[in-house]
Amino acid sequence: xxxxxxxxxxxxxxTALALRAAELDxxxxxxxxxSRFLAEPGVISYLDGNSLGRPLSAxxxxxxxxxxxxxxxxxxxxxxxRWMQTPYAVGDRIGRTLLGAAEGQTVIGDSTSVxxxxxxxxALAASxxxxxxxxxxxxxxxxxxxxxGVADELGAKIHWIETDPHGGPEPExxxxxxxxxxxxxxxxxxxxxxxxxxxxxxxxxxxxxAGALMLWDLCxxxxxxxxxxxxxxxxxxxxxxxKYVNGGPGSPAFGYVNRxxxxxxxxxxxxxxxxxxPFAMGRDYAPADGIGRLLSGTPSILGxxxxxxxxxxxxxVGIAAIRDKSVRLTEFLLELHDTVLAPLGFSLxxxxxxxxxxxHVSVEHPRAKELTAALWEHGVIPDxxxxxxxxxxxxxxxxxxxxVYDGIAALAEVAAG
Ligand SMILES: *Cc1c(COP(=O)(O)O)cnc(C)c1O
Numbered sequence: 001x002x003x004x005x006x007x008x009x010x011x012x013x014x015t016a017l018a019l020r021a022a023e024l025d026x027x028x029x030x031x032x033x034x035s036r037f038l039a040e041p042g043v044i045s046y047l048d049g050n051s052l053g054r055p056l057s058a059x060x061x062x063x064x065x066x067x068x069x070x071x072x073x074x075x076x077x078x079x080x081x082r083w084m085q086t087p088y089a090v091g092d093r094i095g096r097t098l099l100g101a102a103e104g105q106t107v108i109g110d111s112t113s114v115x116x117x118x119x120x121x122x123a124l125a126a127s128x129x130x131x132x133x134x135x136x137x138x139x140x141x142x143x144x145x146x147x148x149g150v151a152d153e154l155g156a157k158i159h160w161i162e163t164d165p166h167g168g169p170e171p172e173x174x175x176x177x178x179x180x181x182x183x184x185x186x187x188x189x190x191x192x193x194x195x196x197x198x199x200x201x202x203x204x205x206x207x208x209x210a211g212a213l214m215l216w217d218l219c220x221x222x223x224x225x226x227x228x229x230x231x232x233x234x235x236x237x238x239x240x241x242x243k244y245v246n247g248g249p250g251s252p253a254f255g256y257v258n259r260x261x262x263x264x265x266x267x268x269x270x271x272x273x274x275x276x277x278p279f280a281m282g283r284d285y286a287p288a289d290g291i292g293r294l295l296s297g298t299p300s301i302l303g304x305x306x307x308x309x310x311x312x313x314x315x316x317v318g319i320a321a322i323r324d325k326s327v328r329l330t331e332f333l334l335e336l337h338d339t340v341l342a343p344l345g346f347s348l349x350x351x352x353x354x355x356x357x358x359x360h361v362s363v364e365h366p367r368a369k370e371l372t373a374a375l376w377e378h379g380v381i382p383d384x385x386x387x388x389x390x391x392x393x394x395x396x397x398x399x400x401x402x403x404v405y406d407g408i409a410a411l412a413e414v415a416a417g
Contacts, residue, residue, distance in 0.1 A: 013339055013340065014340065014409060014412075017335075017336060017339065017340070017405060018402075018405055018409070020332075020401075021332070021401040021402045021404065021405035022401075022402060024328065024332060024401035025400050025401045025402050028325065028328075028400070028401065029321070030317060030321060030322070030325050030396065030397060031400065033313065033317065033397045033398075034397070034398055034399075034400055036056055036057060036058065036313060036397075037054045037055065037056055037057065037397075037398045038054070038055050038056070038057050038060070040054070042379045043379045043381065044378065044379040044380050044403075044406050044407070044410065045379070045380045045381065045403045045404070045406045045407030045410065046381050046398075046399070046403070047380070047381060047382040047383070047391075047392045047393050047394070047399075047404070047407050048381050048382060048383045048391075048393050049243070049244070049393050049394065049395025049398060049399060050220060050224075050243055050244065050359060050360045050383075050391065050393030050394075050395065051243065051383055051393065052242055052243070052249060053223075053242060053243055053244060053245065053246030053247070053310070053395055053398070054246060054395065054398045055246065055248065055306065056246060056306070056309045056310060056313065058309040058312070058313075059246075059248070059305070059306040059309045062305055062306070062308070062309050063302075063305055063306070066301070066302065066305050070082070070083075070301075083299070083301045084278075086108070086299065086301055086304055087107050087108040087109065087295065087299045087304070088107055088291070088292070090108050090254075090304050090307065090308060090311070091106035091107040091108050091254055091291070092104070092106060093308075093311050094106055094108075094222070094241075094245070094254050094311065095229075095256065097311060097314055097315055097319065098222050098223060098226075098227070098245075098314070098319060099218070099222070099227055099229045099237070099256060100226070100227055100228035100229050100230055100231060100232075101229045101230050101256055102230055102259070104259065104290055104291055105230075105256055105257060105258060105259055105291055106254050106255070106256045106291065107254065107255060107291045107292065107294055107295060108241070108252050108253070108254050108299060108300075108304055109252060109253060109254065109255050109294055109295055109296070109299070110252060110253065110296065110297075111250075111252065111253055112142065112217070112219055112238055112239065112240050112253040113142045113146060114269075115238045115253050115254075115255045115294070116142065116143060116146045116186075116215075116217070116238055117146050117149070117150065117268075117269075118255070118267035118268060118269060118294060118296075119215055119236045119238060119255060119257075119267070119294075120133065120146060120147060120150050120184060120186065120215065121150055121154075121267060121268045122236075122257075122265050122266055122267045122268070123183060123184040123213045123215060123235075123236060124150065124154060124156060124183050124184065125266055125268075126213065126261065126264050126265060126266075127183035127184065127212070127213065129181075130180075130181050130182060130183035130211070130212070131154075131155070131156045131157055131181060131183060132156065132157045132158070132159050132179070132181040132182045132183060133147050133150070133151060133156055133157070133158050133159070133182075133183060133184050133185075133186060134158075134159045134161060134174065134177045134178055134182055134184070134185040134186070134207075134212070135147050135158060135159075135160065135161070135185075135186045135187070136160070136161040136162070136163040136168075136169045136173075136187060137160055137161065137162050137163055138163035138164070138165055138168060138169070138191055138193060138194075139163075139186070139187065139188055139191075139217070140188060140192050140217065140219065143186060143188065143217055147186060156183070157181070159177050159182070161173045161174065161177050163191070164194075165193055165194065165349070166193075166194050166196075166348075166349045166350070166351075166362075167191070167194055167196045167351065168187075168188070168190075168191035168194060168196035168197075168198050169187045169191075169198055169203065170199075171199050171202045171203050171206055174187075174203050174206050174207065175206050178206060178207060178210035178212055179210060180210070180211065182207070182210050182211070182212040183212060183213065184212055184213050184214075184215055185203070185207040185212055185213070185214050185215070186215045186216075186217070187203065187215075187216060187217070188216070188217040188218075188219070188220065189216050189217065189218050189220070189221040189225070189227070190220035190221040190225065190358035191220070192219070192220050193349070193362055193385060193389060193391070194349055194350050194351065194362055195220070195330075195350045195351070195357050195358040195359070195360045195361065195362065196350070196351050196356055196357065196358075197221070197225065197355075197356045197357065197358055198216075200216060200227065200232050200234065201232045201233075204216075204232055204233055204234055204235075205233070208233065213235045213236060213261075214234060214235050214236070215235065215236040215237065215238070216229075216234055216236070216237045216238075217237070217238055217239065218237055218238065218239030218240075219238075219239050219240040219243060219253075220243065220358060220359075220360075221239075221244075221358055222239040222240070222241075222243075222244060222245060223243065223244025223245045223246075223310070223314065223319075223322075224244040224322065224323065224326055224358060224359035224395075224396065225323055225326075225358055225359065226319045226320060226323055229256060229258075230258070233258075234256070234258060235257075235258050235260075235261060236255075236256065236257055236258070236261075237255070237256040238253055238254070238255050238256070239253060239254055239256075240253055241253060241254065241307045244359065244395060245307050245310050245311070245314075246306060246307065246309075246310035246395075246398075247303070247304070247306050247307035247310065248303070248306040248307075250303065251300075251303045251304070251306060251307055252299070252300050252303045252304065255291075255294045257291055257294060259290075262289070262290050262291065262293075265293065265294075266287065266293070267293065267294055267296075269296040270285040270287075270296070271295065271296030271297045272297075273292075273295040273296060273297055273298060273299065274287060274288055274292060274293050274294065274295040274296050275287065275288060276288050276289065313397060314397075317397065322396045322397060323396075325396040325397075326358075326359040326394055326396040327354045328401075329359075329394045329396060329399060329401065329404060330354060330357060330359065330360070330361050330394055331354060332401055332404060332405075333361045333392055333394070333404055333408070334348070334352065334361065336404070336405065336408040337361070337363060337408070340408055340409070340412045341363060341365075341408065341411065341412060341415070344365075344412055344415045344416055345365060345366070345415070346363045346364065346365045346415070347363065347364050347365075348361070348362075348363060348364075349362035349363060349364045349389060350362045350363075359393065359394045359395070359396065360391050360392060360393040360394060361391075361392045361394075362385070362389050362390065362391050362392070363389070363390050363392065364388045364389055364390070365388060365390065365415065366388055367415070368384055368385075368387075368388045368389055368390045369384050369386070369387075369388075371390065371411065371414050371415055372384035372390055374414045375407075375410055375411060375414060378410060380406070380407050380410040380411070382407065382411070390411070392404075392407065392408075
């Protein structure tokens with residue numbers, strides 16, 4: 001590592017930063033929680049917890065228990081005994097622990113993409129003559145594609161907000177985009193590229209004053225940033241559970257529908273699990289009362305198991321302390337960027353102020369793709385985003401300061417080499 005860095009003249013700075021990382025780890029009140037996650041042979045620095053969270057050790061046991069004590073021991077009886085309630089119980093828990101949502105408004109359903117489809121369609125159905133959807137060009141691909149598909153299907157219009165790729169949607173832009181034809185505004189709480197945090201209360205209020213519904217995608221914020229959906233007056237929300245909620249690959253997403261909309265809300269995929277009485281096997285569909293009508297088919301009981309282990313841990317620590325550590329880690333990352341990466345031709349692609357920055361930091365470099373590939377070979381795992389972005393994701397409960405230091409030192413080494 002020193003070879004390349006000697007050329008940048010920074011080995012002394014690096015040593016000082018390595019010592020600071022060790023100090024920050026020693027002072028970190030949440031440091032011990034890192035040992036709750038499974039050890040990963042050969043991984044030096046995992047900086048992609050914002051794409052796929054690490055597994056907890058507890059999950060190995062809890063999945064085994066589910067297979068033996070529920071699936072095998074209880075077989076089909078387990079549906080009546082507990083599984084039918086699981087999507088609601090876990091949804092309520094996510095609502096209470098992470099979303100600031102009272103019970104009965106959050107449920108675990110399909111993937112984020114499918115839930116987005118259902119919620120966008122439901123919002124348009126509830127909006128009478130209004131036929132416009134406002135969304136930003138910087139939103140995650142699936143959000144944009146789902147909206148394009150729905151617009152095509154229903155003959156609705158899309159009003160695009162052009163967002164700064166280093167930032168995110170601003171209230172003034174939303175204000176200028178909404179009007180008497182707007183049915184729905186769909187934005188991400190945290191931009192997946194820049195990590196900028198949107199002003200949810202203000203933007204939601206702007207949508208409401210225009211008579212539109214507001215749908216927030218929480219994929220990059222849930223589990224890392226506290227929120228208050230009920231008091232912010234949010235109508236609809238959706239979010240991933242495999243990122244900061246460590247639910248594992250393909251774990252199902254949650255949907256939130258504000259109670260005030262439950263009676264009029266109708267989603268387009270009428271399956272038996274969203275019906276008022278799934279086991280009545282009736283002739284015609286009648287939606288369940290409340291949030292249950294967001295469901296369609298048989299819920300993924302296996303897919304909901306690991307996230308409950310993470311919810312145990314999050315409840316033990318508290319989301320405020322998690323956010324606090326996330327801010328300290330990303331501040332340290334910024335310091336490393338400024339002192340070590342910037343002299344090597346990197347630039348920052350995330351907000352400087354932690355007030356509006358989530359739990360990852362994006363940097364740019366002309367050779368981002370090849371640098372990321374070189375790091376992956378050495379057990380340092382950030383995330384490449386075309387054309388020149390590298391995302392450095394911090395998952396506060398499983399990432400340490402020394403780990404961040406090691407990752408950035410390795411990145412500097414390959415960039416200088
Ligand atoms: C990760 C992510 C998704 C993923 O959607 P899936 O259906 O789970 O693949 C959607 N939106 C945003 C903003 C994301 O960050």
